[in-house]
Amino acid sequence: MISAEDRQPDPAMAGPPVPSVPLLAVHGLQTRFKVRDTTIYAVEGASFVVNAGETIGIVGESGSGKSVTALSIMGMIRWPGRIEGGKILFHGEDLLQKPESEMRKLRGRRLAMVPQNPLTSLNPVLTVGDHLREILWVHLGMRGSEATERAVNLLRRVGLPDPAQRMREYPHRLSGGQRQRVMIALAMACTPELLIADEPTTALDVTIQAQILELMDELSRESHLASILITHNLGIVAGHCERVVVMYAGRVVESGLVGELFAHPRHPYTVGLLECVPRLTAHRVRTFHTIPGSPPQVTEPPMGCPFAPRCSRVIATCWDNVPPLTEMSARHLTACWNPLPAPAPREATA
Numbered sequence: 001m002i003s004a005e006d007r008q009p010d011p012a013m014a015g016p017p018v019p020s021v022p023l024l025a026v027h028g029l030q031t032r033f034k035v036r037d038t039t040i041y042a043v044e045g046a047s048f049v050v051n052a053g054e055t056i057g058i059v060g061e062s063g064s065g066k067s068v069t070a071l072s073i074m075g076m077i078r079w080p081g082r083i084e085g086g087k088i089l090f091h092g093e094d095l096l097q098k099p100e101s102e103m104r105k106l107r108g109r110r111l112a113m114v115p116q117n118p119l120t121s122l123n124p125v126l127t128v129g130d131h132l133r134e135i136l137w138v139h140l141g142m143r144g145s146e147a148t149e150r151a152v153n154l155l156r157r158v159g160l161p162d163p164a165q166r167m168r169e170y171p172h173r174l175s176g177g178q179r180q181r182v183m184i185a186l187a188m189a190c191t192p193e194l195l196i197a198d199e200p201t202t203a204l205d206v207t208i209q210a211q212i213l214e215l216m217d218e219l220s221r222e223s224h225l226a227s228i229l230i231t232h233n234l235g236i237v238a239g240h241c242e243r244v245v246v247m248y249a250g251r252v253v254e255s256g257l258v259g260e261l262f263a264h265p266r267h268p269y270t271v272g273l274l275e276c277v278p279r280l281t282a283h284r285v286r287t288f289h290t291i292p293g294s295p296p297q298v299t300e301p302p303m304g305c306p307f308a309p310r311c312s313r314v315i316a317t318c319w320d321n322v323p324p325l326t327e328m329s330a331r332h333l334t335a336c337w338n339p340l341p342a343p344a345p346r347e348a349t350a
């Protein structure tokens, strides 16, 4: 175990290859919802960075605060929600200090999001073409045949068959997967610098899923697009992300380079998540693992580590003190009072 004194207090920007001002730096984000007499501590001190051109994955059980973090970055938290603390630095400027008029200009143009539920995000009285033409007009001043041509091309790129016909359709006429692809086309319409994709491929069959992920990879190579990919699928993270951020009960509990973190997780929760991934043997799926217990109710600020009641490595300190996110090795951060031991040097480089 490492002592509190050994820990660096704010290592969120650690590691030599990280530019001095990352594209996005989230520091100590706190987002809460007040529902009648209850406060829901949805995100409680989340910190992570995203560099230009990088794809990071955010993983964690249902209710861990992934979508609320994404909506907070986009400036889309609405009543009864409120951002009560922290900073969201985009190119070093705090988005939380920007007026809504400025955020509206950034959204869709430089910051884009594919939301978790595409149906509620599309206006039922506008056609797919209307949605795309509007965003191209508002942000790029593009109209007429130029806008229509770009819109059709975008729909073709996200794999929608017969895009010219789709332009005339209303959202309710599309399947869940088709709507999701329209949302991705809308998000990519103005070649943003940062794309947040919240479970972008859940409703899609595996071929379209692969197509969408390849498209995101391609865009990130071509236009240096940075992405945050929120997903429950650790296989997608392994295949498409450079770094991964693990959330639990509104906090970041571990983050690091995908290869290192998946091979040598230091937080017991990450170990549990990885053990839950079913592995195929020659003929059948082996027994499914689960993490015992369930995530805490986030209606009270935790006294200690929120994972303590489910943790196999729990020690006395865990019950009374929230562990800070601490550098374990270059760009590998863990919030745990009793992390798993570091791999032996030869094992770490294998």
Ligand SMILES: Nc1ncnc2c1ncn2[C@@H]1O[C@H](COP(=O)(O)OP(=O)(O)OP(=O)(O)O)[C@@H](O)[C@H]1O
Residues within 6 Å of the ligand: 033, 035, 040, 041, 042, 060, 061, 062, 063, 064, 065, 066, 067, 068, 069, 080, 081, 116, 298
């Ligand atoms: N509009 C809201 N009003 C009240 N509570 C909310 C609201 N939106 C989110 N929450 C709460 O905030 C917490 C985090 O929710 P969030 O949607 O971010 O989880 P998530 O990690 O995205 O889960 P999932 O994997 O199921 O999408 C949950 O406890 C949720 O109930």
Ligand SMILES: [Mg+2]
Residues within 6 Å of the ligand: 066, 067, 068, 116, 198
């Ligand atoms: Mg979500």
